[in-house]
Amino acid sequence: MTTWHERLTDWHKSTYTHWEENACVEIGGAPGVVGIRDTKQWALPDKTRPILVLPAASFAALLDHLGR
Template identity: 40%
Template structure:
């Protein structure tokens, strides 16, 4: 899936000067996650239900 033109957004808890930032993009049926420092690198692609589960787990940490 080509996500180069997808609207990526930085995670709300990321800091401009931080080194642990992720970006997410949503497309029909999927959510993609990538390292903001390496936008040309690989993405993790999951479906929307997996994204909701992932979000709940991260928020509980």
């Protein structure tokens, strides 16, 4: 059984990252889903690093709600 850490690829930091506040998120994808994770947790082992996984349509709705 594969994990989300194995399925989600192409992780990249948000263009709205606030370096001075250390408030960064990364976005990764797999067919039909989007993963969101906190960059501050980079040192955690992948199997314990939390990822919020949303259907792609829900992620798009979230971005629309936040005003992209």
